[in-house]
Amino acid sequence: MPNGAVNAWTAMWKLIEHEIVCVECKRRQHLAKSEAEFKHFPGCNADSFARSDSGSPSHDVRSTSRV
Numbered sequence: 001m002p003n004g005a006v007n008a009w010t011a012m013w014k015l016i017e018h019e020i021v022c023v024e025c026k027r028r029q030h031l032a033k034s035e036a037e038f039k040h041f042p043g044c045n046a047d048s049f050a051r052s053d054s055g056s057p058s059h060d061v062r063s064t065s066r067v
């Protein structure tokens, strides 16, 4: 089984009815909104795991250089 990443993902999430459920914080998100960022409850262990892009949206060089 070469799908280690997939196994890790499925260990972190459950699919109940048509909702994705985080097994850590039990927060749910409907599949229809799966493209949106999943909002974990504060302190959820899976929160950092799910955040694949580490880019900071607040780091806007153009707005700061205008001053």
Ligand SMILES: [Zn+2]
Pocket (backbone or CB within 6 Å): 022, 023, 024, 025, 026, 027, 040, 041, 044, 045, 046, 047
């Ligand atoms: Zn969570």
